Amino acid sequence: MNSKLILVNITRWVILLLIQILLLRNLSFYNMATPFTYILFLLLLPFGIPNIVLYLVAFFTGLTLDAFYDTLGVHTTACITLVFVRILFISVTVSRDGFDEPEPTLGNMGFKWFLLYALFCTFSHHLVLFLLETFRLTELSYTLLRCLMSGMFTLFTVVLVEFIFYNRKAR
Amino acid sequence: MRNLWIFVSRYNAFFFFVIFFITGIVLTVKNNAYQRSVTVNSTNKVVGDVYNNLNILKKYMNLGMVNDSLSAENARLKTEILALRSVDTARDVTIKDTMGTPQYTYLAARVIKNSITLRNNVITINKGSLDDIKPGMSVISPGKGVVGYIRDVSEHLATIQSLLHQKTYVSVSIKKNHAVGSLIWGERNLDYRKAYIKEIPNHFKVKLGDTVVTSIYSKFPSGIPVGTVSNTGIATGGNFMTIEINLINDFSTLQYVYVIKNKYAAEQQALEAKNSDEQ
Numbered sequence: 001m002n003s004k005l006i007l008v009n010i011t012r013w014v015i016l017l018l019i020q021i022l023l024l025r026n027l028s029f030y031n032m033a034t035p036f037t038y039i040l041f042l043l044l045l046p047f048g049i050p051n052i053v054l055y056l057v058a059f060f061t062g063l064t065l066d067a068f069y070d071t072l073g074v075h076t077t078a079c080i081t082l083v084f085v086r087i088l089f090i091s092v093t094v095s096r097d098g099f100d101e102p103e104p105t106l107g108n109m110g111f112k113w114f115l116l117y118a119l120f121c122t123f124s125h126h127l128v129l130f131l132l133e134t135f136r137l138t139e140l141s142y143t144l145l146r147c148l149m150s151g152m153f154t155l156f157t158v159v160l161v162e163f164i165f166y167n168r169k170a171r
Numbered sequence: 172m173r174n175l176w177i178f179v180s181r182y183n184a185f186f187f188f189v190i191f192f193i194t195g196i197v198l199t200v201k202n203n204a205y206q207r208s209v210t211v212n213s214t215n216k217v218v219g220d221v222y223n224n225l226n227i228l229k230k231y232m233n234l235g236m237v238n239d240s241l242s243a244e245n246a247r248l249k250t251e252i253l254a255l256r257s258v259d260t261a262r263d264v265t266i267k268d269t270m271g272t273p274q275y276t277y278l279a280a281r282v283i284k285n286s287i288t289l290r291n292n293v294i295t296i297n298k299g300s301l302d303d304i305k306p307g308m309s310v311i312s313p314g315k316g317v318v319g320y321i322r323d324v325s326e327h328l329a330t331i332q333s334l335l336h337q338k339t340y341v342s343v344s345i346k347k348n349h350a351v352g353s354l355i356w357g358e359r360n361l362d363y364r365k366a367y368i369k370e371i372p373n374h375f376k377v378k379l380g381d382t383v384v385t386s387i388y389s390k391f392p393s394g395i396p397v398g399t400v401s402n403t404g405i406a407t408g409g410n411f412m413t414i415e416i417n418l419i420n421d422f423s424t425l426q427y428v429y430v431i432k433n434k435y436a437a438e439q440q441a442l443e444a445k446n447s448d449e450q
Contacts, residue, residue, distance in 0.1 A: 021221075022225060025286060025288070026286070026287075026288065027288065028287070028288035031288070031360070031361040031362050031363070032361075034288050034289075051183050051184045051187055052183070052187055055187045055188070055191050058191075059191055059194075059195075062195070066198075066212075067212060067213065067215055067218045068213065068218055068221075068222075069286075069289070070212045070213050070293035070295075070330060071202070071289070071291065072198050072199065072201070072202035072212060073195050073196065073197070073198030073199030073200070073201070073202055074199055076194075076195040076198060076199075077192060077195030077196055077198075077199060078195075080188065080191040080192050080195055081188075081192065083188075084184065084185075084188040084192075087184040088184070091184075130290075132196075132199050133289065133290045133291065134290050134337070135199070135203060135337075136337070138358075139358060139359060142359045146361075
């Protein structure tokens, strides 16, 4: 972990959260799908980070979002869940000594791996987010539908941003 | 002991997850409870300042529309004043409104943060406890119906639990026959232009286009228009019907709101608290 990587991540945090709070917070498709593209920051954190730091970063990212969304605890819990799924996924699919790439980006890891990675992380995050936001089970089917729609929207924007900003490296 | 430590450190991801997850859930539950002690929300000074500054651009873009609605309201108020102070030519005296101190006073506030896309929407305004705003006060928009209740208050800012929130219930009635029901939003439909009225007894006749106003039992002054009936054919299978209404208030373009201060709110609360003791 060098200082350049830290700087890149801090910049990414600021930009993604600003976009989320200013722009995407007001966006909604047919009152069903809302994108939460800020999770891209958590997806792209470098491989080498210790777990406790990952959790702390996710916790404070979630808390910041919650302050702006007036939903204390909802985004926080969702981000924690995302990080847990991320750790599981990476430990299963990437060999422990083979961190030759610094970050799990689309360009570094390939499209198939990244899509699967983003899919698992996004849907675990959204499931917790929407269930906690509704906080009752009477509208379960509707909540799950919203979760699915928003998840697809988020996944689309995340992959889109990755395609725009990262060139495929020769592997 | 050593083995235990090895076990914990080997699966540290899971144990950290449990700890942080429980913290998150505790925060969520605490925030859902009526008494909120933590102020990580938009009444927070930093968050409020960000929204306050960002809103400047949006304010300019909507300026024309706001002007129109304000001038329309001005005109309406002027005609009302004329009506109240009209000169009765038969007796040649000026009739004035004799009610010295009105029960309700209005305080205008500017919306600095609004959302319509969530399940539970919260609005932030730029007036706070220094302007005598207290949690539970009702909020309406200029001439356009109910907005919600005050939720958290800091010195210069306050949040409103919008009508577009699953915990907001407003007692409303159909204007023509006074059938009372309760207004809710967002069960299987998160359209910010629509809401539902529940618990209206089946024997009342309700037609499309009927006006819905706040009832005499609500925390709002009675008779404030809320919306018009848009669908009466929702099957419930019980003795009560559910009606879909179009809200008059357009939450997506909300710029200014009026916080209603009820002079007798404390008195009424004390009186009703006495009642509930005896039940």
